[in-house]
Amino acid sequence: MQAIKITAHGGTDGIEYGEYPDPEVGRNDVLVDVKAGALNHLDVWVRRGLPTLDLDLPHVPGSDAAGVVEAIGEDVSRFEPGDRVAVTAGVNCGHCEFCRSGDPTLCVNFHLLGEHVTGVHSEYAAVPEDNLIPVPEHVDWITAGASSLVFQTAWRMLIDRADIEAGEKVLVLGASGGVGHAALQIADYAGAEVYATGSTEGKLQYAREHGADHVVNYEEQNFAEWVRSETGNRGVDVVVDYIGAGTWRDSIKSLAKNGRLVTCGGTAGGNPETDIPRIFWNQLQIIGSTMGSPGQVDDVMELVWDGTFTPAIREVLPMSETARAHEIIEGREGFGKVVVRPDSEL
Numbered sequence: 060m061q062a063i064k065i066t067a068h069g070g071t072d073g074i075e076y077g078e079y080p081d082p083e084v085g086r087n088d089v090l091v092d093v094k095a096g097a098l099n100h101l102d103v104w105v106r107r108g109l110p111t112l113d114l115d116l117p118h119v120p121g122s123d124a125a126g127v128v129e130a131i132g133e134d135v136s137r138f139e140p141g142d143r144v145a146v147t148a149g150v151n152c153g154h155c156e157f158c159r160s161g162d163p164t165l166c167v168n169f170h171l172l173g174e175h176v177t178g179v180h181s182e183y184a185a186v187p188e189d190n191l192i193p194v195p196e197h198v199d200w201i202t203a204g205a206s207s208l209v210f211q212t213a214w215r216m217l218i219d220r221a222d223i224e225a226g227e228k229v230l231v232l233g234a235s236g237g238v239g240h241a242a243l244q245i246a247d248y249a250g251a252e253v254y255a256t257g258s259t260e261g262k263l264q265y266a267r268e269h270g271a272d273h274v275v276n277y278e279e280q281n282f283a284e285w286v287r288s289e290t291g292n293r294g295v296d297v298v299v300d301y302i303g304a305g306t307w308r309d310s311i312k313s314l315a316k317n318g319r320l321v322t323c324g325g326t327a328g329g330n331p332e333t334d335i336p337r338i339f340w341n342q343l344q345i346i347g348s349t350m351g352s353p354g355q356v357d358d359v360m361e362l363v364w365d366g367t368f369t370p371a372i373r374e375v376l377p378m379s380e381t382a383r384a385h386e387i388i389e390g391r392e393g394f395g396k397v398v399v400r401p402d403s404e405l
Contacts, residue, residue: 061401062181063381064117068108071382076402079119082177082185086134089191091144091184094404095204096124097370097396098384099237100326105174106385112175121180122148122173125194125203135188143194145203145360146179146186147211148172149350153189164215164350171350180378182401192356195364205370205396206363211351212323213241213299214359217249220348221297221321225250228295230286230313232302234271235262235371235394238323242299243270244368245359254295256282262394265371283309294318304328314343321346371395377402 062079084090102120105112125145128138138144148171151163158166172178172190179186194203216238217223229246233239234255246253247270255271257263263274275285286295294315300306303325310320311334320343325331338345351359362368373393376384377400384397 060182061378061403062119063121063378063399065106065114065120066117068106068116071106071385073106074382074385075117076379076381079117079181082181082183084130084132084185086132087188088132088185089128089135089138089144089188090130091124091126091146091179091186091191092129093124093126093179093182093184093401094200095126095375095398095400096121096146096180097205097208097398098381098388099123099208100324100388101171101174103385103388119178119181120173121178122146122171123204123206123208124179124184125200126184129183132188137188138191143196143198143203144191145194145207146172146184147190147192147207147351147353147356148174150176150187150190162352164352169349180381180399182403189353192360198364200400201372201375201398202363202370205372205398206368207356207360208350209237209241209370209396210245210359210363210368211356212348213238213245215351215355216299216321216323216348217242217245217297219355220346221299221319223249223251223297226252227297228252228254228290228293228315229297229299230254230256230282230295230310231271231299232256232277232282232306232310234266234274236301237396238301239299240265240269240371240395241368246270246299248362248367251297254286254289257394258391265394269369281309282306283312286313290315297321301325302327304331307331308334311337311343314341316341317343319344319346321348323348373397375400377405
């Protein structure tokens with residue numbers, strides 16, 4: 060089969076599309092004929108190389124995909140050939156104390172398809188049965204392949220971890236990015252007063268159209284000062300910050316007393332300077348969040364399937380042009396998800 064392959068860590072010249080061994084289907088696996096899959100900033104980090112990640116190369120990346128069930132392992136009970144499915148990337152052991160408690164995202168062996176193990180950006184992918192969700196017939200492959208990771212991540216961040224309530228003020232940084240545009244829609248759905256940042260008028264207009272009540276161009280104005288001005292120096296109740304080093308201190312500065320900063324990553328750097336006096340004096344909470352539990356995935360994806368939430372798509376490319384897809388993400392060209400499809404599907 061054909062697959063996207065990372066052959067060397069570093070620049071985009073380490074990405075190839077070519078022959079790769081057909082996947083082996085285990086007893087609990089489902090073989091998926093992949094129709095579309097989205098990139099996430101995680102794919103850029105995996106390509107560049109992470110100090111905590113020791114991968115055998117070549118490595119097939121990709122944590123988001125959707126397609127048709129081609130075959131099933133002998134112990135699979137939830138799916139059969141011909142079913143339409145989407146991938147949810149979080150893999151757990153199923154038997155540690157955290158898995159038994161009902162929240163497998165806390166599993167001591169939690170890992171992600173495409174990051175720690177073989178991903179799904181290939182013509183065919185063997186995926187554990189527990190990592191698939193049904194896709195209704197009316198949902199197109201681009202939507203199905205672009206939604207799971209960012210919407211489940213944003214849903215858990217806001218609905219579970221930050222526990223937002225209607226009427227609260229929520230600031231979403233990078234509101235046109237992957238997690239950002241999902242968080243924007245979810246905050247609006249929950250009844251929050253939504254503040255959003257972006258770097259172009261096009262991105263700000265998207266934010267306005269998808270739930271933002273207040274927007275600011277962070278390239279032209281410090282967003283923390285803007286938040287303080289907009290709220291009468293009160294601040295917001297919740298900040299969604301997946302950017303990290305470049306925004307962390309201003310995110311903390313944007314929070315009201317007893318505010319919550321919720322994060323799922325650091326695309327601009329994972330070791331920011333912080334403001335400890337402001338954290339303890341204002342009794343702030345710093346909350347980490349990763350992916351979503353099976354129930355949370357089901358809840359949010361039902362809202363994607365029925366059109367309540369919609370992934371923004373900035374580009375659809377053949378898998379053979381994945382290097383270009385990485386350049387779009389790194390260059391912050393446009394907004395929304397970049398989707399790749401097997402060349403045989405185009």
